[in-house]
Structures are given as C-alpha cells and as structure tokens.
Amino acid sequence: MIEPVTAGIIGLYFLVLIVIGAWASGKIHNTEDYIVAGRSLGFWVFTILMVSSICSGMTLLGVSGLGFTTGWPSIWEQLFVPLAASFCIIVFGVKLHRIGKKNNYLTVEDYLADRFESPKVMRGLSAVAGIIVSLIYLIGQYTAISIVLVWLFEIPHWQALIISGVIITAYTVVGGLYAVSWTTVIQGGLLIVGVLAIAPILIMKAGGMGHINEVMAGIDPTFVQPYLTEGMTFTPEFLLSFGLMLTVGLACAPHVINNVLAAKEERYFKWSPLIAFAVYAVVMLLMKFAGFAGRVLVEEGSIILPDVPNAQDFIFISGLEYAMPNLWVWSFFAVIVLAAVMSTTDRLMLTVGSMFAWDVWKNIFRPSASDKEVLLVSRVAVVVAAGGTLLLAINPPQMLAWLMWSGIGIMLATFAVPLLAGLYWRGATREGAIASMLVGLVSGGALGYWYYVVDKMPFHFSMYAFLLSAVTMVVVSMATTKTDAKVLDATLTGKFIHLR
Numbered sequence: 001m002i003e004p005v006t007a008g009i010i011g012l013y014f015l016v017l018i019v020i021g022a023w024a025s026g027k028i029h030n031t032e033d034y035i036v037a038g039r040s041l042g043f044w045v046f047t048i049l050m051v052s053s054i055c056s057g058m059t060l061l062g063v064s065g066l067g068f069t070t071g072w073p074s075i076w077e078q079l080f081v082p083l084a085a086s087f088c089i090i091v092f093g094v095k096l097h098r099i100g101k102k103n104n105y106l107t108v109e110d111y112l113a114d115r116f117e118s119p120k121v122m123r124g125l126s127a128v129a130g131i132i133v134s135l136i137y138l139i140g141q142y143t144a145i146s147i148v149l150v151w152l153f154e155i156p157h158w159q160a161l162i163i164s165g166v167i168i169t170a171y172t173v174v175g176g177l178y179a180v181s182w183t184t185v186i187q188g189g190l191l192i193v194g195v196l197a198i199a200p201i202l203i204m205k206a207g208g209m210g211h212i213n214e215v216m217a218g219i220d221p222t223f224v225q226p227y228l229t230e231g232m233t234f235t236p237e238f239l240l241s242f243g244l245m246l247t248v249g250l251a252c253a254p255h256v257i258n259n260v261l262a263a264k265e266e267r268y269f270k271w272s273p274l275i276a277f278a279v280y281a282v283v284m285l286l287m288k289f290a291g292f293a294g295r296v297l298v299e300e301g302s303i304i305l306p307d308v309p310n311a312q313d314f315i316f317i318s319g320l321e322y323a324m325p326n327l328w329v330w331s332f333f334a335v336i337v338l339a340a341v342m343s344t345t346d347r348l349m350l351t352v353g354s355m356f357a358w359d360v361w362k363n364i365f366r367p368s369a370s371d372k373e374v375l376l377v378s379r380v381a382v383v384v385a386a387g388g389t390l391l392l393a394i395n396p397p398q399m400l401a402w403l404m405w406s407g408i409g410i411m412l413a414t415f416a417v418p419l420l421a422g423l424y425w426r427g428a429t430r431e432g433a434i435a436s437m438l439v440g441l442v443s444g445g446a447l448g449y450w451y452y453v454v455d456k457m458p459f460h461f462s463m464y465a466f467l468l469s470a471v472t473m474v475v476v477s478m479a480t481t482k483t484d485a486k487v488l489d490a491t492l493t494g495k496f497i498h499l500r
Contacts, residue, residue, distance in 0.1 A: 006331040010152065013335045014167050017183050021171025024178035030371045031362075034176035034378060035106045035354045036262040041181055046263045047272040049181050050085045051280050052188040053256045053347045060191070061144050062404055063284060064319075065312040067291025068298075071216050071223025073234035078288055080243045082280035084250035086273035092251060093260035094269050094499060095423050095492050100261040108257050108419070109359040115422045115491045116430040117483065120364055125434060127359035129414045129441045130254035134352050135389055137253075137407035141345040142393040144313075148338050151317050161390045164342070169386040172346045172353075173379045177262060180346045187339040192283060194336030199286035202319045205302075206293035215296045223295075232456030241463035245405070249412030249462060252419050255344070255351040270499055287316070294319045353382035406448050409462030413444030417469040421477075424495070426488050432477030440469035 028034050041049065066074050096111060105111055109130070113123040142161055145168075149160035171179045206212050216223035228234045234242075250256060263269070294315035297303040303318050305311040320334075357378030362369045369377070417436045421428035444465040451461035488494070 003331070006152065006334055009331045009335055010338065013338065016186070017167060017171050020183050020186075021173075021175040021179040024171075024175025024182065027178050028176055028375070031358065031374045031378075032104070032106060033178070034375055035350075035358060036258075037177040037181055039101065039262055040264050041259075041262045042264055043268045043272065045181050045185055046259065046268055047276055048188040049184050049259050049262075049347075050089065050256070050272065051276050052184040052191070053259060053344055054081060054085050054250055054253075055188070055191065055280060055283065055344065060195075060287060060316060061147060061313045062140075063287040064291035064294065064316040065310070065314075067288040068295045068312045068315045069291075070234065071220070071225075071292065071295075073222065073225055073228050075226070075285075075288060076234075076239050076243065077246065078281060078284040080246035081250065081284055082277045083247045084256070085276040085280060087247050088251035088256055089260065089269050089273045089276065092257055092419060092423070093263075094266070095497060096257070097260050097263055097266055097269065098497070099492055101266075105261055106358055107261070107354055108254065109355065111491070112418060112422065112433070113363070115483075115487070115493065116418075116428075116433045117487060118430050118434065122430065122434055122437075123359050124364050125437055126415070126418070127355040129437060130355050131352050131385075132441070133407055133411045133414060134254055134348050134355075135385060135392075136410065137255075137404065138345065138348050138352075138385065138389040139393045140404045140407065141348060142389055145338070145342060145345065146393065147310075147313055148317060151314065151321075152334055152338070158394060161393055164345075165386045165390045168342060168346050168349065169383055172349050173382050176378075177350060180350050181262070183346065187342055190336045190339040192279060194339075195283045195286050198320055198323065198336075199290040201323045202290045202297075202316075203293045205319075205323050206296040209289070209292075212289075212292050212296050215299060216292060219295070219299060232458065235458070237458045238460060241459035244466065245409050245412050245460055245462040248416050249408040252415040253408065253411045254355065254415070255347045257415075257419075258351060258354070259347075266499060290316055290319060297322065349382050349385055352385040353378040353380075356381040405460075406452060409448055409460060409465070410441065410444040412462045413440035413465030413469055415440075416466060417473050421473050422491075423493065426493050427477055427482065428473060428493075429477040429480045429483055431480040432473045432475075435476045436469045436473035439472045440465055443468045 027038070032038055063077065066077070096105070096108065099105065099111060103110070103114065107127075109123045109126045112126050113119045116122045142164060145164040146157050146160040149155065149163055150157055153160070171183060203209060203212070213224050222228055227236055227239060232238065294303065297319060298305060298315070303315075303322050305314055305318055308314070357374050361377045362374050366373070414437055417440060418428075418433045421436070422433060444462060447461035447465050451457060457464070
C-alpha cells in the first residue's frame with residue numbers, strides 16, 4: 001500500500017490542479033478565452049507551455065525506456081525533439097501569430113481555411129485529421145500516466161486510468177487554456193527541477209558515465225555506438241527521417257502549433273525559441289542518461305523491473321525508488337514524476353475539444369451557434385475524448401516510444417506540407433492543399449501500420465508519407481487555378497517575415 005505521506009502529497013497536488021481549474025473558470029467569458037486564453041499568455045507562461053506541450057510522458061518514461069533498450073544510437077532524439085519547439089516558434093509562429101491576431105484566429109484551422117479559401121472542406125479535413133492524430137497521441141499519454149499511478153498506488157491499470165482521466169478532464173473542462181497553461185507552468189517547473197535533481201543522482205548510483213559505458217559495451221557493443229550499421233532503426237538513413245519527423249512533425253502538431261496564437265506579444269518569439277530549446281535539451285539528455293544508468297543497475301541486480309511487456313518504460317521510476325529511500329524526499333519526487341507525464345495530456349484534450357467545437361460544430365454545422373453553445377460542445381468533446389482514449393489505453397503498447405512516434409509521424413505526413421506551402425509558397429492552391437493533406441493522412445496511417453506491424457523500411461514511414469504529400473501538393477497546385485494575390489498578401493504568404 002502507498003505510504004500516507006506520499007498519498008497526502010499527491011492528494012495535495014491533485015487538489016492544487018482542481019483549484020487552478022476553478023480559478024481559471026472565472027476568467028472564461030467567451031470562446032476566445034477558453035481556446036486561446038484571451039491571447040494573454042506572458043513570456044514565461046508561453047515558453048513553458050511550448051516546452052511542456054512537447055515534453056510528454058515520452059520524455060520521462062519513453063526516452064529513458066528507449067535509452068535502456070538501445071543505448072547511445074538513440075541519443076539523436078535529444079537534439080531533434082527540442083528543435084521542434086524552436087522550429088514551431090520561428091517557422092510557423094511568427095507568421096501565424098501576426099495573422100492570427102489581425103484576423104482573430106482561434107485555431108490553426110482558421111488560418112488554413114482562409115489561406116486556401118476553403119471554409120468547409122479544408123477546415124473540416126484538417127480538424128478531423130487533427131482530432132485523429134491527437135487521439136493517437138493521447139493514448140500514449142494516458143498509458144504513461146497509468147504506469148506512474150500503478151507504481152505509486154499499487155492499483156490495477158484500469159483504476160489508474162480512471163483516476164487520471166477524471167482529474168485531468170475536470171480542470172481542463174472548467175478552465176480551458178487558462179487552466180491548462182497555468183497547471184503546465186507548475187508541471188513544467190516540477191519536471192525541470194525534478195530531472196535536474198534525480199538524473200544526476202541515478203547516474204552516480206550507477207557508477208558514473210565511464211562505468212555506465214563500460215557495462216553497456218559489455219552487454220552489447222552497439223549500445224555505445226553513435227548509430228547502427230545494421231537493422232532498420234538508428235541507421236544513418238533512419239536517423240535522417242527520424243530527425244525530420246521529430247523536428248517538423250512535432251512542430252506542426254495541433255496541440256503545439258495552436259499555442260502560438262495565445263501569446264500576448266510577438267516580441268516573445270525572439271528569445272523563446274532559444275530558451276525552449278536549451279531547457280528541453282538538458283532535460284532530454286539527462287533522461288536518456290538516466291535510462292543508461294538504469295540499464296546498468298538492472299544488469300548489476302540493484303533494480304528489478306516488473307514482469308510486464310513494457311518493462312523498460314518503468315526504468316526511471318524504478319530508479320527513482322532505488323535512489324530516493326527517504327520517504328519525504330521520495331514522496332516529493334513521486335509528484336514530480338506524475339506532473340511530468342500529465343503536462344501534455346491536458347493540452348491534447350483541449351485541442352481535440354477546440355477543433356471539434358470551433359472548427360467542426362461552429363464553422364461547418366452550426367454557424368449560428370452562440371459562444372455558450374460552443375463552450376458547451378467543446379467541454380463535452382473533451383469528456384468524450386478522455387473517455388475514448390482511456391478505453392483504448394487499457395491495453396498498453398510494448399514500448400511507449402513507438403506509439404508516440406507513430407502519432408508524430410502521422411502529424412508530419414498530414415500537416416507539414418499544407419502549413420509550409422501555405423505560409424511560404426504562393427503557388428500552393430486550395431486543391432493542392434486538400435489533396436496533399438488527404439494523401440498524407442491516408443498514406444501516413446497505412447504506412448505506419450505496415451512499418452510497425454508488418455515490416456520495417458530503411459526510412460521511418462513518415463518520410464515516405466511526407467514525400468507523397470509534398471509531391472501531391474506540387475503536382476495538383478500546378479494543375480489548378482492559382483490563389484488570388486489579395487488572399488496571398490492578406491495571409492502574408494511568401495518569404496519569411498521579421499519580428500517587429
């Protein structure tokens with residue numbers, strides 16, 4: 001059974017989240033408040049929200065689990081993922097924030113509908129695609145949260161899912177992005193402090209990096225190589241596609257890119273890319289090294305992992321339990337672990353609710369819907385999204401990282417080309433964008449299934465789907481009527497614009 005001290009501290013943490021949700025509900029007066037927090041996010045809230053939207057259960061459990069399983073060849077992930085936040089802010093954010101503030105965009109689908117003069121088809125397709133990929137990603141998030149709660153409370157997996165679902169849904173439903181952003185500040189801060197404190201201790205417990213590398217080399221010489229020369233993962237070819245997927249795919253993920261519309265000032269985009277990259281890169285590297293250290297501790301018999309299919313995803317929390325024997329210290333860091341795996345889940349849920357209520361319900365089916373109705377539909381959609389993904393998360397994947405990468409890969413295939421072409425190529429047309437997004441979504445899903453279930457390919461599946469999407473955009477756009485120059489000018493289509 002869980003210790004009363006630990007239960008009390010975790011209970012207090014949950015209570016704080018609910019209180020923030022209740023406080024945030026008082027700031028919700030219209031749809032804009034709920035979806036983009038009234039465009040009021042300050043520099044640090046925005047920057048930490050960007051980091052925490054990308055920093056997910058995969059960061060804490062998946063990254064360390066992958067380090068445990070593969071060693072150094074997967075270290076490139078720790079460069080690519082932090083780059084996603086910077087790429088999103090610089091390449092997408094500067095333009096989208098300026099256009100969004102001028103035209104009152106609430107979602108990136110508002111931009112796509114305007115740029116491609118398709119208020120129904122393009123908006124609906126991008127919203128449905130966004131909901132699909134967000135739900136895939138949500139399954140992985142709930143799996144990560146369940147792993148932590150099962151470990152903390154020694155309860156069945158399904159009970160852990162219900163507890164996490166109820167708490168996260170409660171403050172997201174009542175507080176919208178205000179609640180999500182401020183709870184994320186707390187969760188992101190706890191994550192940063194926790195990783196900086198825990199990972200070095202775990203590395204020292206394993207004998208330091210020199211000893212860790214010696215032991216890993218004895219287990220498998222490939223564990224200490226920068227990449228693999230055989231197989232279908234972490235080869236130079238795979239890493240090329242892997243970098244594209246993580247950097248660009250995460251940057252255009254709906255739950256990440258929509259954050260740029262909520263920043264209060266454009267000038268934040270000058271320094272937030274650098275700070276977001278630096279903070280997240282340090283956290284990611286330490287988590288990977290913690291996975292290495294955990295592998296050594298398991299090999300030497302200091303840690304015994306649970307007998308479950310995804311045992312490697314338990315390595316960080318098992319290492320924490322080993323390294324922090326003091327009850328009070330242990331209880332505090334248990335909350336940090338829980339906060340880390342919750343930091344992206346609420347943003348994903350709000351994104352799903354927003355896209356359904358604003359883009360599908362309001363702008364396609366019920367143009368006359370009032371703010372009150374849109375808010376109600378969004379909240380109902382959040383609850384339904386939570387319930388559906390909780391059911392799908394009952395049978396967790398064998399490795400959390402694989403599920404996360406699958407979702408990110410489909411995001412890349414679906415959104416990257418329409419966004420990049422829409423923002424920077426004046427030749428991109430409505431028909432090209434619709435065809436490109438549709439081809440990307442379908443081919444991403446099909447190739448992803450083939451890649452993970454049937455047989456691996458030299459490059460990650462998302463690169464093939466991305467290339468198919470890009471070719472489709474170019475071919476169809478060149479064969480169809482060009483977009484009116486007035487629309488292109490109004491949406492700042494063309495070369496990169498500089499910060500004011």
